[in-house]
Amino acid sequence: MSALPAADALEALPTQPLTILQEVFGYTAFRGQQQAIVDHVTAGHDALVLMPTGGGKSLCYQIPAIARHRAGKGVTVVVSPLIALMHDQVGALEEVGVHAAFLNSTLSLEDTQRIEREMMAGRMVMLYAAPERVTNLRFQAQLASLHERGLLSLFAIDEAHCVSQWGHDFREDYLQLNLLHERFPDVPRLALTATADDQTRADMIERLQLQDARVFISSFDRPNIRYALVEKDEPRKQLLRFIQDEHDGDAGIVYCQSRKKVEETAAWLNEQGISALPYHAGLDAAVRKKHQDRFLREDGLVMVATIAFGMGIDKPDVRFVAHLDLPKNIEAYYQETGRAGRDGASADAWLTYGLADVVNQRRMIDESPANDDFKRVQRGKLDALLAMAEAHDCRRVRLLAYFGEPSEPCGNCDNCLNPPATWDGTEAARKMLSCIYRFWQHGQQRFGAGHLIDVLRGKQTDKVQQYGHQSLSTFGVGAELSENQWRAVLRQLVALGHVVAEGEYNTLALTDSARAVLKGEVNLTLREAAETPRRGRASKTGKPGAGKAASAPADLTGDALARFAELRTWRAGVAREHNLPAYIVFNDATLADMARIAPQSLGELAGISGVGAKKLQAYGDQILAVLNP
Ligand code: ADP
Ligand code: ZN
Numbered sequence: 055m056s057a058l059p060a061a062d063a064l065e066a067l068p069t070q071p072l073t074i075l076q077e078v079f080g081y082t083a084f085r086g087q088q089q090a091i092v093d094h095v096t097a098g099h100d101a102l103v104l105m106p107t108g109g110g111k112s113l114c115y116q117i118p119a120i121a122r123h124r125a126g127k128g129v130t131v132v133v134s135p136l137i138a139l140m141h142d143q144v145g146a147l148e149e150v151g152v153h154a155a156f157l158n159s160t161l162s163l164e165d166t167q168r169i170e171r172e173m174m175a176g177r178m179v180m181l182y183a184a185p186e187r188v189t190n191l192r193f194q195a196q197l198a199s200l201h202e203r204g205l206l207s208l209f210a211i212d213e214a215h216c217v218s219q220w221g222h223d224f225r226e227d228y229l230q231l232n233l234l235h236e237r238f239p240d241v242p243r244l245a246l247t248a249t250a251d252d253q254t255r256a257d258m259i260e261r262l263q264l265q266d267a268r269v270f271i272s273s274f275d276r277p278n279i280r281y282a283l284v285e286k287d288e289p290r291k292q293l294l295r296f297i298q299d300e301h302d303g304d305a306g307i308v309y310c311q312s313r314k315k316v317e318e319t320a321a322w323l324n325e326q327g328i329s330a331l332p333y334h335a336g337l338d339a340a341v342r343k344k345h346q347d348r349f350l351r352e353d354g355l356v357m358v359a360t361i362a363f364g365m366g367i368d369k370p371d372v373r374f375v376a377h378l379d380l381p382k383n384i385e386a387y388y389q390e391t392g393r394a395g396r397d398g399a400s401a402d403a404w405l406t407y408g409l410a411d412v413v414n415q416r417r418m419i420d421e422s423p424a425n426d427d428f429k430r431v432q433r434g435k436l437d438a439l440l441a442m443a444e445a446h447d448c449r450r451v452r453l454l455a456y457f458g459e460p461s462e463p464c465g466n467c468d469n470c471l472n473p474p475a476t477w478d479g480t481e482a483a484r485k486m487l488s489c490i491y492r493f494w495q496h497g498q499q500r501f502g503a504g505h506l507i508d509v510l511r512g513k514q515t516d517k518v519q520q521y522g523h524q525s526l527s528t529f530g531v532g533a534e535l536s537e538n539q540w541r542a543v544l545r546q547l548v549a550l551g552h553v554v555a556e557g558e559y560n561t562l563a564l565t566d567s568a569r570a571v572l573k574g575e576v577n578l579t580l581r582e583a584a585e586t587p588r589r590g591r592a593s594k595t596g597k598p599g600a601g602k603a604a605s606a607p608a609d610l611t612g613d614a615l616a617r618f619a620e621l622r623t624w625r626a627g628v629a630r631e632h633n634l635p636a637y638i639v640f641n642d643a644t645l646a647d648m649a650r651i652a653p654q655s656l657g658e659l660a661g662i663s664g665v666g667a668k669k670l671q672a673y674g675d676q677i678l679a680v681l682n683p
Contacts, residue, residue, distance in 0.1 A: 069121045071096060075113070078120065078150050080666035085110050087270050095208065095244050096121045100267035102214070102259065103246045106274045107392030108370075111246045115210035118244070119180050120152060128176040128205030131197070133188050134212045135225055136366040138343060140182045142350065145634040147180065151668030156182040157193075170196065176205035185216075185227035194237065206241050209234050211262065213365060214245035218257035219428075223249075223365060228261075235263045243267070248392060249385050251457060253431070274388070274457045278395045279403050281449040282468035283442075285542070285583065286408030289378050290319065294326055296376065296404055297356070304373035305349070308358045309390055311379035311414075319378065320358040333359035350635040364390060370397035370637050376404045380411035382418075383435035384442065384456045397643055399607070407443060409503065409545040413555040416548070440549040445469065446476050446581055479580030480571075482535060482543050485510060487552065487568050489528035496526060500561035507532075507540040542583035550578075607646040617681060618649035624680045628673070639673075640664060652681050 068074065071092045075081050084092070087103075088110055094101050095118040105111050119130035134140060140156035147154040155169045155178055172178050174196060187193055200206040217228035235243060245262055247254075259265060284292065293308065308323075310316045313334040323330035331345040349357045350369050357363060361381075375394045381387040387405075395401025419432045442452045448463040448470050455461070463470050489510055493501055499521070508515050509523050512530025523529060532540060544562075547553045552568040555561065570576045610618050622636075622645065629636040640648075644664030653659040656674045660667075 067124045069124045071117050071121055074117050074120050077667045078152060079113065080150075080660075080662070080664050080669065082663060084113075086272050088113055091244075091270050092117045092121075094268055094270075095242060098242045100243045100264060101245070102255075102264050102267045102269045103244065103272075104255070104270065104274075105246070105248060105272040106276055107248045107389070108276065108396035108398070109248070109272055111212075111248070112368075114246065115208070115212075115244050116147070116152070116180070119208060119210070122207045123179040126204075127207040128200060128203075129173055129178050130180045130208040130210060131188065131206070132180055132182045132210045132212060133185050133231065134182050134366065135184060135216055135223075135228075137184050138346060139366045139368075142635060142638060143182060144180075145632065146638045149632070149634070149638055149669065150666050152179050154178065154180040154182065157187055158184055174199065176200065176203070185225065185231055189227065189230040189233055194233070197238065201238050201241065206238060209238075209241060209243045211243065211245040213247060214258050214262065215247040215249040215254050217261045218254045232261060232263050249389055251385060254385070274454055274459055275450065275461065276392060276395065277464070277466065278398055279391060279401050280466050280468075281391070281403045281453070283405045283407065283449070284468070286406045286411070289406045290322060292406050293319075293376055293378060294323070294328075296402075297323075297328055297374075300402060301374050303354045305354055305369065305371055306356050306374035306376065307364065307372060307390075307393060308356060308376045308378060309381070310358065310360060313360060315378070316358050316360055320356075323356060323358065328356055329354065330356040330358050333357055333363040335360065335362040351629065353636075361386065361390065364393055367393060368396060369393075369635065370641055371399075372396070372401065373399075374402040374404060376402075376406075378406060380405070380407045380415055380443070381439065382415065382432070384439045384453065385435070387439060388453060388457075397641060399643075405443075409541060409548060412440060412545060412548045413560055416554065437551065444546055444549050444581060446474050446579070475582035476579050477582055479543055479546070479578045480574070480576075482532065482540075483547060483552070483571055483578050483580075484574065485528060485531050486540070486543055486547065487564060487572050489526070489531075490553065490562050490564055491572070492526045492528050493523075494563075496523070497521060500556070500563055502555075502560050502562065503541065503544055506544070506562060507537055510540060511535070511537065536583075539583045543580060546578075546580050607642065610646060610649060614649045614652070617652060618646060620680050621645045621648055621677070624676065640669070648677065648681065653678070654682065 068077070071089070072084070075084060086109065091101055091103055091114045095115065103111060103114055115130065115132065122130070134143065137158040137160065140158060144154045144156050155172065157166060157169055161169070173181050183193070197206055211231060213223065216223045216225040217231065218224065234241070243264070245258060245264060245267070247258070259267070297306070308319060310319055313336045316332045316334045320330040320332040331348060333342060333345050345357070346363070349355050372394050375391045377390070381390060391403035394403055415436050419429055419436065422429065438456055442449060445452055446469060449467040450464040451461050465471070486506070489506060493499055505517055508518060509526065509529055510532030512533050514524065518524055535543070544553065548555060552565055552571055554563050554565055556563060571578065607618070625636050625639050625645065628639045632639070641664060644662060647662045648659070651658070651662065653662065656670060656678070659665055659674055659677060660670050
């Protein structure tokens with residue numbers, strides 16, 4: 055912990071938000087709505103902040119916390135769901151010279167008592183704690199004591215969507231947080247999240263009693279992320295090609311649905327020469343922590359994980375997020391893919407999906423123990439994701455529309471870059487639906503996709519003989535389409551909700567909405583199936599950094615590139631010494647600026663974005679020595 059300035063010295067420090075941004079964090083200007091939010095909260099008002107991942111939410115509470123502390127208002131309590139990340143969050147603040155600490159179960163009794171003493175004295179600027187701690191009796195009594203003495207400055211509630219049961223990260227403990235408002239109604243509160251469809255938003259406001267809070271909604275666009283959703287066809291190989299062709303040596307996250315698949319995929323990637331680590335809730339806590347730490351601290355690792363991994367991970371240089379299974383809904387997809395490219399440099403969100411994914415997700419909802427209302431909402435959310443997956447137009451327009459934001463085609467998604475071929479699938483769909491209908495009419499039986507397609511294509515199989523299906527009027531009516539094409543038709547019919555797959559064998563049945571299609575009342579424009587899988591698409595065309603060593607900014611060359619490499623080595627040493635991820639010492643963008651500009655003096659170094667007063671003092675001479683050997 056850093057030495058603390060005496061109370062009178064504290065009060066002499068500037069309290070202007072912009073000055074704090076510049077001096078403490080070394081940034082020149084606020085981004086987007088940061089200024090408005092910071093001013094509103096510093097003045098003591100409540101706020102709900104909806105900002106995409108990477109938008110810069112942390113500064114929205116850190117700067118008010120610093121300004122209010124300097125004005126003698128005491129401690130800001132930051133509620134954060136993940137204790138595993140508090141160490142690094144606090145480390146980042148200590149690096150810029152802001153006195154912060156965390157309280158959680160990993161601390162020794164001695165450390166806990168020391169931190170509590172500092173908190174009770176109001177010396178600390180920010181205290182991070184998990185919701186279950188914030189609401190426990192002992193801590194509530196401490197807050198009451200602080201409050202009585204005018205030293206309880208602000209509550210910041212991070213990942214506030216965890217309070218909503220509609221969301222995907224629901225945490226029971228978050229429900230108790232309205233207690234803060236009830237006990238301390240005059241202490242301002244700031245709730246922040248990157249997840250916010252209308253329903254979750256309304257839920258957050260109600261449950262956290264934020265009816266009077268000002269709501270700040272930023273654009274949810276992440277223009278540097280390129281979205282691509284491809285048809286599943288030997289998914290492991292597709293993944294390997296994607297990583298090898300486009301992200302060799304980059305850090306990335308691969309999401310899978312099951313623990314088993316996580317383990318198998320990670321092992322397989324390692325066999326293929328890609329360093330990958332598994333992460334899921336079934337692993338020992340110590341192993342999980344080790345893998346998370348390695349992912350944060352080392353360069354170029356691939357994390358293969360279930361959705362247990364990711365919340366609060368603010369590693370800025372994750373260059374891709376790949377999904378081998380379909381997420382539950384658009385919020386989950388957007389949150390997971392949002393972990394790519396927080397540093398603003400180009401990044402990929404890549405997903406491979408097929409018929410089985412659609413069927414599985416539908417089944418998971420049907421078979422869940424939830425009540426009908428909940429299921430109805432979940433089905434609606436899945437449908438929105440499927441519509442996006444099957445879309446022929448801009449993915450981003452659809453994603454943003456889901457969050458209520460109108461936009462124009464983006465030019466940076468698969469559909470914009472390579473508009474998919476479409477065709478009028480009305481006739482084909484009618485043939486398929488009517489074949490499913492005939493099965494039922496013929497023998498009151500249901501069949502799966504394989505047999506259905508065989509019958510449509512007129513294949514004489516044992517099963518066809520056995521059931522006498524060669525006599526059906528739909529036998530052989532679909533010979534003009536390949537098996538692959540029929541699978542694509544079926545996937546889209548399931549995605550559109552005209553067909554359901556049920557039971558152990560995924561047998562197919564029509565839904566009510568199929569009737570209109572059968573009658574020819576609805577026209578269906580379908581995506582053309584990728585007939586032969588595209589092998590290694592022309593690698594990284596137009597992408598900065600193509601073919602370069604991992605994560606070196608694209609425009610660095612010659613001497614600057616050499617300086618960047620030296621700076622990275624130096625940074626790795628400091629990071630190890632401080633037991634922090636390298637990007638907390640300085641992020642790549644700051645390091646690249648140093649390499650490019652090669653400052654000769656502390657004054658020049660101070661002008662670089664990301665170099666605040668404390669870091670200048672702590673590291674300035676060392677950096678100048680690295681740059682000017
Ligand atoms: P979020 O929590 O919204 O995902 P962060 O608070 O982690 O985003 O910020 C993302 C990145 O942007 C961080 O590296 C942060 O330091 C940087 N950043 C945020 N605000 C600014 C700013 N005004 N100027 C420069 N960099 C900023
Ligand atoms: Zn687009």
